[in-house]
Amino acid sequence: MNPPCYVTPHPSSIRGPEKISFVVIGAGLIGPRHAAHVLDRPDCELFAIVDHSAKGPLVAQQLNTMLFQNLDDLFAHCDANLLNYPAAAIVATPNHTHVRMGMQLAARGIHMLMEKPLAPSPSECKSLIAYCHAKNVTLLVGHHRRFNPYIIATKDHLYKLGQLVAIQGTWTLCKPPAYFLEKPWRSSTALGGGTLLINLIHDLDLLQYLLGPIEKVYAELLTKQRTDSGHHDLVDEGAALTLRFENGCCGTFICSDNVTSPFLFEAGTGENPTVPFNDSIAGFYRIFGSHGTLSVPDLKLYHQEHELHQESSLQLPSPSPSPNVKDSPIHRMNDFKKPQPFALQLEHFVNLITGAETAVKCSGDDALRALLCIEAVVKSIETGLPQYVDKIDQIDLDFDLMNQFDV
Ligand SMILES: NC(=O)c1ccc[n+]([C@@H]2O[C@H](COP(=O)([O-])OP(=O)(O)OC[C@H]3O[C@@H](n4cnc5c(N)ncnc54)[C@H](O)[C@@H]3O)[C@@H](O)[C@H]2O)c1
Incomplete structure (x- = not known):
């Protein structure tokens, strides 16, 4: 065993035993951000971080x-020191490591907030979910955008669109070479790299959160442009999708991490400090309904002139033949200038652990449904054909995997 390299007095001895103690695993891009939110909460303490890279000691010292x-x-x-294990963990390591970490934690009864994607394959994903359930461990998956105020407002106002018919979306930006060169897993398909699994999975989760399950996808791989020999392999740079939802809605979506464009969630909402906020961005999502169209993140509701519904009434007037479409802001943008979805996600996780909340806002099954969509996208690219998205009950459990971790 390697001893901890930077030891401070265990905080529970200073601040009282009622705090929830956390370990954050992964001190790369996103782990320290999670850890900072843990430190911000008076009801939580950071027991330790886990990371095997040269960056670990500095991050531990900073935290x-x-x-x-x-x-x-x-x-x-x-x-060895007769200490309780931390009650909760946040897993922010590369995608291919999640299942093993999750099993190790669940085997010891440690609740976890696991970064997305939950697992590299649907079978491992379902097995981890089942294992957490068997161990009575809370599993929350880090599709944190569900906690973003722009998305909450979007979901709250969808009823104003009447019958939902279609959605159009984009997640497009240009990742610099350093993003790939500094972390080799990001340019290895085998290790979970590629923008479909890293980024598109967030959008497909959100589209399902807003519109319900996706039933069928067709995907065209975008032509790859990166040729840098520093990459392990030339991971995908994105895809153009058509989507059909179980409720009959249809959609189109473009995802690319190699075009010069500000039309993406992070730029439009300003929620990610590494992506410049651009408050003039309109319509990275457009949701079309029989009585209106909602543009996100500008939250403009386009509707016939006389047809703005009252919050209190779900009664919809009949569509009007008038061509005079008006736009009405449903929120002032200033309301959301500093969205804190990671803090809200952590608050929800704490509430699940304490029992203050019981319904998981992004469950293992939600994450599995997003992963199944990505699987269908990849199959569609490989076959050149539309693909139905598998249902959770079609996925087999991997009992060998689950049996490895009992302690
Ligand atoms: N929710 C979001 O917005 C968001 C954003 C970025 C990344 N992510 C997800 O978070 C995860 C981490 O991404 P990242 O970009 O921060 O990765 P990263 O490569 O920057 O950091 C990962 C860290 O984990 C450490 N690590 C790897 N394997 C380990 C092991 N077995 N034991 C201990 N430490 C280990 C590495 O040393 C590294 O410091 C990924 O799953 C990614 O998809 C989510």
Whole structure:
């Protein structure tokens, strides 16, 4: 066992035992952001971070917490010092590591907020969900955009569109070479790299959150432009999709991480400090209904002149033949200038652990449904044909995998 390399007094001895103690696994791009939110909460404490890279000691020092190279070392440290394991973990390591980490945590009864995608394959994903359930462990998946105020407002106002008919969306930007060169897993398909699994999965989760399950997809791979030999392999740069939802809605979506464009969720909402906020962006999503169209994130509702519904009434007037379409803002943009979806996601996780909330806002099954859509996208690209999205009950459990982790 490697000893923790930066040891501070265990905070529970200072602040009282009622705090929820956390370990954050992964000190790369997103892990420290999660850890900062843990530190912001008076009801939580950061027990340690886990990371095996050279960056770990500096991050641990900045966060004033212990560092372990791996989870086994953390567990051994707790056992040797008769300490409780942390009650909760946030897993922010590369995609291919999630299942093993999740199983190790669940085996010890540690609740987890797991970054997306939950697992590389649907079978591993379903097995991890079942294992968490068997161990009575809370599993929340980090599709944090569900906690973004722009999305909450969008969902709240969808009824104003009448019958939902179609959606159009984009997630398009240009990732710089450094993004790939500094973290090789991001340019390895085998390790979960590629924008479909890293980025599109967020949008497909949101589209399903807003409109219900996607039933069928057709995808065309965008022509790859990266040729840099520093990459392991030339991971996908995105795809153009057509979608059909179970409720009959249809949609189109373009995802690219190699075009010069500001039309993406992060730029339009300003929620990610690494992507410049652009408050003039309109319509990275457009949702079309029989009585109106809602543009996101500008939250303009386009409707016939006399047809703006009252919040209190779900009664819809009949569509008018008038061509005079008006736009009405349903929120002032200033309301959302600093959205904090990670903080809201953590608050929800804490509430699930304490029992203050019981309905998981992004469950393992939600994450599995998003992963199944990505699987269908990949199959469509491979076959050149539209693909139905598998249902959760069509996926087999991997009992061998689950049996490996019991302690
Ligand atoms: N929700 C979001 O908006 C969002 C944004 C970015 C990344 N992510 C997800 O978060 C995860 C991490 O992404 P990232 O960009 O921060 O990755 P990263 O490569 O920047 O950081 C991952 C860290 O994990 C460490 N690590 C890897 N394997 C480990 C192991 N076995 N034990 C201990 N430490 C290990 C690495 O040393 C690295 O510091 C991915 O699953 C990604 O999809 C989510």
